[in-house]
Amino acid sequence: MTQPTAVDFKNQGNKALLESKYEEAIELYTKAINLDSTNAVFFANRAQAHIKSEAYGSAIADASEAIKLDPSYTKAYYRRAVAKTAIVRYKDALPDFKVTVDRAPNDKDAKARYLECQKIVRRLAFEKAIEVEDEPSVAETLDIRSLKVEDSYDGPELDIEFVKEADSDKFFPKVNMTKEFITQTIERFKVGKLLPRKYLYAIVLQAMKLFQQEPTMVEIKAEMPDHLITICGDTHGQFFDLLEIFRKNGEPSENHMYLFNGDFVDRGSWSCEIALTLYAYKILYPSSFFINRGNHETDSMNKVYGFEGECKHKYVSESVFKLFSESFSLLPLATLVSDQYFVVHGGLFSDDNVTLDDIRKFNRFSEKQPGMHGIMMEMLWTDPQPEPGRGPSKRGIGIQFGPDVTDRFCKANGLKAVIRSHEVRMGGYSEEHDGKLITVFSAPNYCDSQGNKGAYINVREDGELNFVTFDAVPHPDIKPMRYASQLMGM
Template sequence: METGNSTARAEELKAQANEAFKAHKYAQAIDLYSQAIELNGENAVYYANRAFAHTKLEEYGSAIQDASKAIEIDPKYSKGYYRRGAAHLAMGKFKEALKDFQQVKRICPNDPDATKKLKECEKAVMKLKFEEAISLPESERCSVADSIDYHTIEVEPQYSGARIEGDVVTLDFVKKMMEDFKNQKSLHKRYAFQIVLQIREMLRALPSLVDINVPEGKHFTVCGDVHGQYYDLLNIFELNGLPSEENPYLFNGDFVDRGSFSVEVILTLFAFKCMSPSAIHLARGNHESKSMNKIYGFEGEVRSKLSETFVELFAEVFCCLPLAHVINGKVFVVHGGLFSVDGVKLSDIRSIDRFCEPPEEGLMCELLWSDPQPIPGRGPSKRGVGLSFGADVTKRFLQENNLDLVVRSHEVKDEGYEIEHEGKLITVFSAPNYCDQMGNKGAFIRFEAPELKPDIVTFSAVPHPDVKPMAYANNFLRMFS
């Protein structure tokens, strides 16, 4: 009798999980699907649904595992392949995705939706193969930056936007540009080139690990992911003041992608740094990379608002971004997290050759991709890249490097932040109502020297013009969102 009961109870849990999913409560949905799986581990639907919820939380590694389990239980279950294909796609694994969609098509030969997605996937793989075929090896590539002389670019007399007089980016210029962006006007390509080329020189000269000194009595603000949410960035400046020598910021990676105002965000952050290098510090996130920008919208947006040359140029500049920062020798700030091995010293991070696309493994990859976990030790990453690390790993890293705190970003949090690992690790995320649907708050952290006690400020999303997130994303990915 018991099995009948538990089957019925599992179905109830699934129904509750579906409701939570519809309300964008994805973590809760995962929890409920997991309870249903506990009661009945032979139902492929529970795994496929949980895979979808993982996808929504960008936990593509877990999504692939769940979808594979669904397929194992029922090899003819098309949704299992479909979900796995979508997760492969989200990780930029087009060839694996293609195999999964071919299976979907085999199982449902007459489904127009499956046919359409397969066609798009084939197109994406063809494009990728073509790009690989024509691309030069790293050693033979010449820098696109070296081929641009912005001085020779004409500014038409009818252009009414912000202008840089001479070679100096001033606060007046930045303010005018921000106002233009706010009103959905664009910046002339000449000035965009000027800013991006200037920032490239500045970033190239920095070490991979940057030390920041905050004098006694002064403060310093750390922001997490902004993800192209320009109007929320303006709101941060409204709440906490514009970046300046007296009011310095660190933006901790993932400036672009997903949100459809990534060009405005990146040009604003870069312009502030040109204006005053010590007013703003910028760290690389996992989305400051070609493979992510191809999928999640930045590349398409740059093409649409600027040009093909800028796509190349931004990719080059992103490779110059530092990988981590240390504030007053005490607070370690990094986009993702810590390492798969013990004993990593700050000097090891300093000596990383960062001028490349992020590799699939190793220190640089882990800095950009890892996440904390509640249990001690290390585990596989839910994302399928990097790893998960426990409080013991955090504690040892801090002790060995004479540090007090790890601050990282990389994960959406309901309150905009989360304090974990016995207070030794803080996640800060600055894109409220992420992707216009997560309902989360955003946050930033203010540190005052010498104590550097973290003062966390949270804020809600503000309205923005009606351009949907992912508006410029890979066609193919948009089908799944």
């Protein structure tokens, strides 16, 4: 029987890529490379599969290898540029876009991305030049009392009291949230209607007060046999799939805690609706509804992957996104569930000496955005790897950590497992690192293209985990990434 050639594996990889089977495509291109490591096309094609699976660091490495093998291979420069912009390395991407445009002047997509990248680099330079160190926050300057609810609004009324703050002339909105308001608002969102900006501002401000009172690592447990904790992973603006979780698993209540483990905005086209729904539930059930911060609850991601654009499109206001941004910077970074499970969006650390006590003491308010180094960045960005030790991140940001790292962290902190999100899992969840590392992802058929299941985890009083998977449900014909930057939305 004839053995497959490198070209055979490459062709099979191309087919898998077209069918959105990205991990399979990566494996097939890797087989082609193992048989022939001198062909630039194999590396460039694997770079594209890495881009599709959001492994941008690996994509940059493969595109760079393709360029090294064949400096005339224009497509490799283009893919490297796309991968760099995905991790907001705009200045680094410009030279690669320029090579592409110079060599392929008729490529409209490449030219549009090049011009958009130039525009972003100029805008960032301008913003840095006029940056004010102590610029007042939107939360402090909004005058919600004077805002009127539009006469055309036909939705539920939100009960807002305005309470005068001590030693100040300012009045703070106090929201009296009800289950009926949330239910009616969800129905409103389902048919494409919005909340008035006055209500939005009041909800976000009230949620911010609650987040600010919570520690960097929240600690929760099911106290009674009839109590339940549900842990959800990324929902990424997939509002109708969020509603499927509540339909299938039960709505939040005082006895049914929910923990959303970050990345509830960006990519999907209903991020505003998800954020407002989660915040409303937080106000209604402050002691049983919790939200961790993810790497997409950050400005750099929101400006590229759609949340900023969505806020401006739906609410025609700069202040809406800025207020949400301020709320994201107050979110807790982790949750300890039942004293046994450390729940964090990304993963573990570059230093074995980091403990739960270090996280408890960490001042998350000292840096609003996570930056490229440090504990906050690692909690939001890191990923597991099957090999022992630590390695460079396939994303191009943070690190990867092996089973030995997870084992040492669990033993040092008396944990059964680390639960994280941050990555698609085709079955909705995975158990790795000898069962001590669990990934849960709650956005089924991610971006309408991946074909994956969604999942959530139920934790009962005895601490046992029950994994539940679910399929994507139909949604209105609005595509993912509709509001994203042109760099990502093409």
